[in-house]
Amino acid sequence: MTSEEMVRSFELHRRGSLKFKGVLGAAVLTAACAARPAAISPNAAPPAAANAANGAPAAAVSSSAGSSGDRSSTRAPGDSVTTRERSATPVASGIYVIRHEDAPDTFPQGNTTVVVGERETLVVDSCYLPSSAKKDIAQIQKWTSKPVRYLVNTHWHYDHTMGNGVYKDAFAGLTIVAHRETRKQIEGYNSQWFAKFPERATTFKQRIESGKDPDGRALTAGEIAEFKTALSGVEPVWTEFRDLAARRDMTPTLAFDRELDVDLGGREVRVLHLGRGNTAGDAVIFLPREKILVAGDLLDHPVPYLGGGYPLELIATLEKMAALDFETVVPGHGKVLRGKAYLEQVIEFLRVVTSQVEKEIHRAGSGPRKLDEVKKAVLASVNVAAFRDRFAGDDKDSRDFFDGFSLSGLITAAYAELWPR
Numbered sequence: 304m305t306s307e308e309m310v311r312s313f314e315l316h317r318r319g320s321l322k323f324k325g326v327l328g329a330a331v332l333t334a335a336c337a338a339r340p341a342a343i344s345p346n347a348a349p350p351a352a353a354n355a356a357n358g359a360p361a362a363a364v365s366s367s368a369g370s371s372g373d374r375s376s377t378r379a380p381g382d383s384v385t386t387r388e389r390s391a392t393p394v395a396s397g398i399y400v401i402r403h404e405d406a407p408d409t410f411p412q413g414n415t416t417v418v419v420g421e422r423e424t425l426v427v428d429s430c431y432l433p434s435s436a437k438k439d440i441a442q443i444q445k446w447t448s449k450p451v452r453y454l455v456n457t458h459w460h461y462d463h464t465m466g467n468g469v470y471k472d473a474f475a476g477l478t479i480v481a482h483r484e485t486r487k488q489i490e491g492y493n494s495q496w497f498a499k500f501p502e503r504a505t506t507f508k509q510r511i512e513s514g515k516d517p518d519g520r521a522l523t524a525g526e527i528a529e530f531k532t533a534l535s536g537v538e539p540v541w542t543e544f545r546d547l548a549a550r551r552d553m554t555p556t557l558a559f560d561r562e563l564d565v566d567l568g569g570r571e572v573r574v575l576h577l578g579r580g581n582t583a584g585d586a587v588i589f590l591p592r593e594k595i596l597v598a599g600d601l602l603d604h605p606v607p608y609l610g611g612g613y614p615l616e617l618i619a620t621l622e623k624m625a626a627l628d629f630e631t632v633v634p635g636h637g638k639v640l641r642g643k644a645y646l647e648q649v650i651e652f653l654r655v656v657t658s659q660v661e662k663e664i665h666r667a668g669s670g671p672r673k674l675d676e677v678k679k680a681v682l683a684s685v686n687v688a689a690f691r692d693r694f695a696g697d698d699k700d701s702r703d704f705f706d707g708f709s710l711s712g713l714i715t716a717a718y719a720e721l722w723p724r
Contacts, residue, residue, distance in 0.1 A: 377644040385700040387591040399505040407536030413463040416597045420567020423452035429466030436466025456481040457599025458582040459488035467553040481555035484584030490554045499550035507534040580617035596629040604637030606694045610712030
């Protein structure tokens with residue numbers, strides 16, 4: 304992703320949320336490193352897991368279920384795409400979720416889940432800032448003396464993987480696990496992020512000084528202020544990343560294709576690839592005994608991250624996810640949820656929008672240059688206001704993110720999937 308592309312991404316969903324998501328690549332990985340065979344068995348049937356010995360009592364999480372006909376209640380109250388404070392929540396005995404505040408440059412940081420067994424610990428996603436990963440490790444060491452043996456990257460995006468090196472430094476013998484496609488994308492994209500990151504400051508300054516966006520539109524005073532906020536955060540983040548730029552040891556060391564079963568000692572964890580969706584290599588982590596699912600960015604709250612990926616395939620992947628027997632779901636971003644109502648709402652949204660995109664392509668005619676026409680027609684046909692209210696409520700940042708990133712990105716990605724058919 305070039306500096307200009309990163310800033311264009313910023314401009315798509317600027318207000319308050321300012322979420323950057325990387326461009327998606329697609330390829331096939333051929334290499335994976337070996338891991339301890341006694342602890343991991345690819346594609347094995349998961350035996351029943353016992354409760355972990357370590358951990359605090361379960362805490363309440365947000366329910367995504369609502370009364371019949373109350374379609375707005377699938378959203379957990381009080382959540383926002385903007386996260387201002389770090390929090391740590393026990394969701395079951397020995398299972399914790401850490402939510403991170405957004406970085407100084409306004410980039411979001413993904414949730415981190417910690418699963419403690421009788422022998423060792425597994426962590427899901429290492430977030431964005433090395434300093435945040437260090438805080439997480441300090442917290443984990445207060446929760447348990449069991450070493451972190453496995454770190455799972457649910458997908459390759461920077462806000463879920465840039466802390467990999469911190470975990471590698473802290474825990475000897477750490478195995479970093481990911482789908483084969485994710486491993487390849489981390490290897491290819493993450494080093495480029497470091498190379499291009501400083502260019503963002505130059506481009507932000509150009510926007511502020513010119514007072515215009517790339518299309519020549521005059522920026523409002525509020526938009527200029529937001530660019531200034533993002534600009535002020537670039538240097539503190541780069542200070543953290545500078546030492547990582549030369550490292551080449553943060554790539555996952557164990558790759559899988561469909562399923563990996565991990566025994567932490569009295570606690571079984573299934574790492575599953577249910578299909579493409581947010582990226583080509585999404586993984587979910589399922590604890591069958593505890594009925595807990597960690598979804599990565601296949602599911603985000605309160606607004607889904609739909610700025611790219613494979614939306615038609617995502618529907619099928621989410622349907623497979625819904626078929627799993629879970630009661631608690633940890634999204635890639637946002638509050639921990641109870642039930643499947645919010646997941647079903649996301650599936651409904653995807654179905655409605657992608658179906659309308661297909662209809663408009665049929666009407667307008669196939670071809671790569673019809674996107675603007677199709678997008679305009681879809682926005683006129685879908686009840687955007689109702690979906691915006693159901694996902695974002697009255698939160699300004701979430702509403703802007705829904706319009707500028709999620710809905711717009713969904714239409715664009717669906718168009719890219721559909722028009723060549």
